Amino acid sequence: MTEIRYLAPRTLEDAVSAFAAAQGAASGTARILAGGTDLLVQMRAGVVQPGTIIDIKKIEEVTAITEQPDGSFVIGAAVSGATLHDHPRFGKVWPGVLEAVNLIGSKQVQGRASPGGNLCNASPAGDSVPAMIAAGAVVTVQGPNGRRTLPVEKVPAGPGRTTLTPGEILVSFTLPARPAGSGDAYLRMIPRTEMDIAVVGCGVNLTMAGGKVTAARVGLGAVAPVPLLVEDAAKALIGSTLDEAALEAAAAACRAACNPINDKRGTIAYRTKVAGVLLKRTAAIAAERAGRK
Amino acid sequence: MNVITPTENKWIGARTVRPDGADKVTGRAAYAADTTMPGMIWGKVLRSPHAHAIIKSIDTSKAEALPGVKAVVTAKDIVDFPVDKSVMLGIQDMRWMCRNVMAREKALFHGHPIAAVAATTEATAAEACKLIEVEYEVLPHVIEIEDAIKPDAPILHDFLKHEGKPSNIAGTMVAKLGDIEQGFAEADVVIERTFRTRPVHQGYIEPQACTVSYAPDGRATIWSSSQGQFMVRAMTSLLTGVPQSNIRAIPAEIGGGFGAKTIIYLEPVALLLSKKSGRPVKMVMSRDEVMRATGPTSGSFSTVKIGAKKDGTIVAAQGTFYLQAGCLPGSPLRGPVGCSFAPYAIPHVLSVGYDVVSNRSKVAAYRAPGAPLGAYATECVLDELAEKLGIDPLELRHRNSAKTGMKAAYGATFNQVTFEETIEAIQNHEHYKSPLEKNPRPGIKRGRGVASGFWYNAGGESSAQVNLTEDGNVVVTTGHPDVGGSRASIANVTAELLGVEHDRVSVIIGDTASIGFSNLTGGSRVTFASAMVVTQSVEKVIGQLKERAAKIWKIDPEAVIYENGACRPAGPNAGQFPPLALKDLAAKANETGGPIGAGVQLNTQGADPGFATHVVDVEVDVDLGIVRVLRYTAAQDVGRALHPSYVEGQIQGGVVQGIGWALSEEYLYDRQGRLDNANFLDYRMPVCSDVPMIEAVVLEIPNPRHPQGVKGVGEAPIVPPLAAIANAVYDALGRRFYSLPMSPPKVTEVMDMKLAAE
Secondary structure (H helix, E strand, O other): OOOOEEEOOOOHHHHHHHHHHHHHOOOOOEEEEOOOOOHHHHHHOOOOOOOEEEEOOOOHHHHOEEEOOOOOEEEEOOOOHHHHHHOOOHHHHOHHHHHHHOOOOOHHHHOOOOHHHHHHOOOOOOOHHHHHHHHOOEEEEEEOOEEEEEEHHHOEEEOOEEOOOOOOEEEEEEEOOOOOOEEEEEEEEOOOOOOOOOOEEEEEEEEEEOOEEEEEEEEEEOOOOOOEEOHHHHHHHOOOOOOHHHHHHHHHHHHHHOOOOOEOOEOHHHHHHHHHHHHHHHHHHHHHHOOOO | OOOOOOOOOOOOOOOOOOOOHHHHHOOOOOEHHHOOOOOOEEEEEEEOOOOOEEEEEEEOHHHHHOOOEEEEEEHHHOOOOOOOOOOEEOOEEHHHHHHHHOOOOEEOOOOOEEEEEEEOOHHHHHHHHHHOEEEEEEOOOOOOHHHHOOOOOOOOOOOOEEOOEEOOEEEEEEEEEOOHHHHHHHOOEEEEEEEEEOOEEOOOOOOOEEEEEEOOOOOEEEEEOOOOHHHHHHHHHHHHOOOHHHEEEEEOEOOOOOOHHHOOOOHHHHHHHHHHHOOOEEEEOOHHHHHHHOOEEOOEEEEEEEEEOOOOOEEEEEEEEEEEEEOOOOOOOHHHHHHOOOOEOOOEEEEEEEEEEOOOOOOOOOOOOOHHHHHHHHHHHHHHHHHHHOOOHHHHHHHOEOOOOOEOOOOOEOOOOOHHHHHHHHHOOHHHHOOOOOOOEOOEEEEEEEEEEEEOOOOEEEEEEEEEOOOOOEEEEEOOOOOOOHHHHHHHHHHHHHOOOHHHEEEEEOOOOOOOOOOOOOOOOHHHHHHHHHHHHHHHHHHHHHHHHHHHHOOOHHHEEEEOOEEEEOOHHHOOOOOEEHHHHHHOOOOOOOOOEEEEEEEEOOOOOEEEEEEEEEEEEOOOOEEEEEEEEEEEEOOOOOOHHHHHHHHHHHHHHHHHHHHOOOOOEOOOOOEOOOOOOOOOOOOHHHOOOEEEEEEOOOOOOOOOOOOOOOOHHHOOHHHHHHHHHHHHHOOOOOEOOOOHHHHHHHHHHHHHHO
16 A cells, blocks of 8 residues: 655645655655545546645635735635635625636535636636636746746646646635626536536626727637637627627637547537537626626 | 225325335445455456457466465356357356356456456555456457448457358347238338437446355355345356355345346355455445446447328338347347337337447346337337328327237237327326427527337246234335335335234345245336235235134134234124234234244236336527426326335436436447446436426326236336437427437537538
């Protein structure tokens, strides 16, 4: 039997140094444990066999939700979906991000699953990631060389891989302050109604004024090796009244951005088609939430 | 045995609390994996990494040398059944069973057992499996039927011949009536279509598991999850050479079987590991092993041709059904060949089935084995026929219903046909009469479909023992694992016949040493058969009670009657005595002649077939291709619902499995012939929120050959849903789907093609 070292540091500094040390050691890989809803499943399936597990849930900063004076939100990487759901304000400001985070797993899984884990698991189909991309979230990471920030879409590098460097730990997501007339939404296509994984996921974040879109961001999941920021779709929406021509142009941009695979969960043709369908439906909900002003 | 009890019963038909309910909802129920024993060790199976390969050598020496490893077995430890001589156990041929339990000459599918190890821990056993060195000669593999029947297909078994040549067609089955060519010549309208279905798994929650203890005196005890402890005993005996009398098979609670647990995988392996190691051995399959290596039911490739007169009279029906057997012969041809046309009075029928082997796991029984895929083809063609003739699809079925006394193409003459009643139940149902808004919102289409189904049902061997306890209560022992509420039904029957409160009756399932031979729980037979033997046992007990009362009263037993739970003098001439209740007589049992109890063992006869007619409304999200079931109503003649909740449960469960088969479930293989979705995430069975509440319309037309009028229930309800849903999707979209599942990518593909064509 392989032995596993379990560490639960109370500070980020301790976590980073333990993580860097364990990754450097010859005794196998080290893994960060947030909710564990991916890690523990992968360990049981024999997919990963970490020598060291570093539980970050005892670190205050990675489990906190803070609404800053400027209206931005800082969400700790290990905040659970259920905790985020129960926050009195977050869901009112970012309903799309919240519904995406709340789609990670079942009710039971929500008690543990976190947006940080969802991002760092680096599945192309992670539900929260396209919504975070649409929201323009910026992540803070801390490593042996200190802190840095980067846009959320820069974290995934490919299926199961991130751009984080050895010893780096995801600390938090910062979601920007909301101008008036903003709304976001997330939709995913799953064949079942529950207990399933996104075949395509789409996040849309809009700001509207005078019936026109003044700002837009679009994130797509499960259609490429990494979740995508679709800037061409956003461009097609900005300045429009979300008329059919603009929506179709944005949908076409989404389809063009797709680089999916044929697999057991969907075909290339199906995923590409659905990316466009979901863009239109998600944009309609986001616009409704923005008040279509 | 001629007492069909009146409908104003106290317990028969009551929704009593099921005897196993509290244990199941509180987690106390003991399933197979819950058994542990002192000194117990763990068995693990090494499985083939290839879909098709000759096993040139197996070297287990490194595994045996690993500390903690106590035993290793390979095919050479399993009793060999040479391929040239069939040895049948029920419907299973031991030539194939021995090669399925452990690969012999060749590995025939990815996941085929090659060897097994028992070690002190699960992890050690798994590690030891990796140390077994197997030399393979990898062969080309074949997965799909169309590929397997090509002239140049890789041949799985040289000894299988079709039309004189080595072939993957392992066998055929034919049912015929009249002259098919004459029949089609008489037809005004003929429709012929080809259909495909994918293999689907039974999807039970509890993986196969067993613990086996082989003692130094040569006696073995097996605790396992199965649909028949006597099947476990017999099959294990044949595969290990241990006589049946030395094997005691104890049935655990079963966490779902649906037919799949009518064969075994682990028990003989665990027995041999236990014999070699001298320790009790436990084996539990993972979900991956269950999906990869236990039987799904067959995928199929079928052509159905039906001809009718302009007035809707069907004159000829022809079916050609190719079924996947998996890697060894034995697909359920009897299902489509016999059932597809059975509900209909058709003078000219030719129904032919082909059993096709390929490099997949061997199929196992699944609820009405084979019948759903046959009905899918037949009932979809009938829908087209009705449309072409301008006749309501239910009316078309009604006009052509088989009749009592008619001979079916599969050979039987029907004693009682109640098909028309199921059609009328749907025709008269509010669901069928209510309008359906076909375009409720942009992008959403709705449709309604109907289909019918037939299942043989069965009787067969059952044993029961009914004993009175000293404190005046009742213990009933049967020999059937309870998969769907049979204990609850038997408790109702016993309480009714003995005139005692329901909570004074305990129903337990005996092991192979404590009750007489009882055939499998399968074929929709258990409630029918066990109610029959329990009724006869209770009648004997009542006879004993009358004798005891007569003895106490010193009158003739003929002068004693038993009613409302007590013996009474038959009339004034018999004498004036206060009633003697069952409880009083049980207390006086020893002084009046000894313990009171009786058992009956029978090969039960008189099972009548099951007929079902269903109507379903679906809603299609056209752009996403998602089909959702909005409303579902299923009518079935059940004879008598001994316990309505479990009759409804069987109907609802069958329908839900049919919904999965129609819309989302399928086995997906990669290019190397490996199953690509061996888990419940990617093998998409419907979850609770995917299905509406299914309304079961329970028709009770008593079976005159059963004491309570019971007919089998469990299988007929999975037969109509595939076609009913396909017909509803057609109604919604104007497009027919000739292959299942109607998954979102398939629906959008067909709709995009339709758009392009328009």
